[in-house]
Amino acid sequence: VTDTFWAAPESEIKVGRDILDDLLPPRLARSNTAVLTQPGQARQVADGIAGALGGAVFEVPDRDAAKDLTVVGSIYDWLFDLNLGRSDTIVGVGGGALTDLAGFVAATWLRGVESVLVPTTLLGAVDASIGGKTGINRQGKNLVGAFWHPSRVVVDLDILDALPVALKREGSAEIIKAGYIADLAIVEEYRRFGPEARLEVVVPRAVAVKASIVAGDFRESGDRAFLNLGHTIGHAVEILAPMAHGPAVAVGMVAAAAISEHRYGFDRSDLVAVVRGAGLPVGAPGLDRHECLRLISRDKKRAGEAVRMVLLEAPGRPVLENVTGEEIDLALSAVQVKS
Numbered sequence: 539v540t541d542t543f544w545a546a547p548e549s550e551i552k553v554g555r556d557i558l559d560d561l562l563p564p565r566l567a568r569s570n571t572a573v574l575t576q577p578g579q580a581r582q583v584a585d586g587i588a589g590a591l592g593g594a595v596f597e598v599p600d601r602d603a604a605k606d607l608t609v610v611g612s613i614y615d616w617l618f619d620l621n622l623g624r625s626d627t628i629v630g631v632g633g634g635a636l637t638d639l640a641g642f643v644a645a646t647w648l649r650g651v652e653s654v655l656v657p658t659t660l661l662g663a664v665d666a667s668i669g670g671k672t673g674i675n676r677q678g679k680n681l682v683g684a685f686w687h688p689s690r691v692v693v694d695l696d697i698l699d700a701l702p703v704a705l706k707r708e709g710s711a712e713i714i715k716a717g718y719i720a721d722l723a724i725v726e727e728y729r730r731f732g733p734e735a736r737l738e739v740v741v742p743r744a745v746a747v748k749a750s751i752v753a754g755d756f757r758e759s760g761d762r763a764f765l766n767l768g769h770t771i772g773h774a775v776e777i778l779a780p781m782a783h784g785p786a787v788a789v790g791m792v793a794a795a796a797i798s799e800h801r802y803g804f805d806r807s808d809l810v811a812v813v814r815g816a817g818l819p820v821g822a823p824g825l826d827r828h829e830c831l832r833l834i835s836r837d838k839k840r841a842g843e844a845v846r847m848v849l850l851e852a853p854g855r856p857v858l859e860n861v862t863g864e865e866i867d868l869a870l871s872a873v874q875v876k877s
């Protein structure tokens with residue numbers, strides 16, 4: 539069974555099993571395919587794809603080391619040698635770092651060529667590969683980039699089922715986030731099965747949440763901000779702990795839930811149970827509160843003086859609100875960041 543979603547009229551997302559054979563959208567003039575990938579598991583998938591398509595493969599460094607201008611430059615040189623033209627396609631196979639990079643190269647080569655993304659991590663599948671935000675790091679993370687939708691994203695559930703536990707946990711935080719924003723069936727699946735939540739249930743649902751929010755708000759002027767649930771305080775935790783992105787977002791969601799409880803009577807203990815049940819952390823003891831506050835107020839989502847955060851009036855009912863210093867204090871105490 540293959541589910542199909544659209545993040546834009548020109549951006550199709552397919553989720554299923556045995557779906558790599560039918561990878562490229564039909565295109566008469568295509569004569570060449572360039573496959574970008576990262577080392578390890580992704581490279582194996584990429585080699586299979588390149589073999590089937592008759593395309594060439596370029597392997598970049600692992601993780602965020604790939605999101606670098608020198609790497610981008612060497613890919614441009616390779617595309618020039620390949621003679622990759624306007625009607626050709628760049629295929630990106632790997633985690634979020636690789637799909638961010640591949641999307642950026644596609645957005646800029648010849649002022650934009652078609653990209654097709656094959657996310658091989660859970661985070662990539664439900665978040666990074668969907669929505670057309672591409673980018674590389676310079677001075678800070680993702681400071682250089684472009685909005686450029688992939689014409690197709692292909693999410694192979696067999697690849698995701700085989701992921702190591704840590705990478706599953708990493709992605710599950712963003713899936714649970716999607717659940718609390720817009721689809722309580724996701725929350726229910728994690729409540730029942732914890733880390734054993736079925737990917738064929740939660741991945742299409744999380745993809746649907748992200749795709750539909752992006753479809754309504756490509757450039758983040760409105761509802762797209764809801765996807766930042768857990769990210770305001772999560773970013774500070776990610777930097778200071780340091781902690782991987784997914785677990786840090788989990789802590790950030792608990793913090794946002796504390797303010798939501800204070801304001802709207804949201805049931806924080808239920809969210810804590812779901813997050814903990816999925817094997818994710820619900821606190822970050824030992825962090826310096828002063829440093830946390832500094833990073834939170836520096837967060838790029840702030841508007842003027844006030845810190846803006848996504849809160850939950852109830853499960854499935856996100857709101858974007860200014861929060862007070864006292865509320866941030868309360869949130870930090872809720873995740874055991876002591877003064």
Ligand SMILES: NC(=O)c1ccc[n+]([C@@H]2O[C@H](COP(=O)([O-])OP(=O)(O)OC[C@H]3O[C@@H](n4cnc5c(N)ncnc54)[C@H](O)[C@@H]3O)[C@@H](O)[C@H]2O)c1
Binds near residue numbers: 601605659662667671
């Ligand atoms: N564009 C967006 O909207 C968006 C959203 C969220 C995150 N991101 C970006 O995504 C990146 C993080 O995503 P990520 O964690 O997927 O990154 P990643 O690409 O660094 O992958 C993490 C690790 O998993 C490995 N890996 C990939 N596929 C695997 C597989 N099938 N089995 C085993 N290991 C595998 C990779 O080699 C890497 O070591 C960051 O650069 C972040 O900025 C972008």
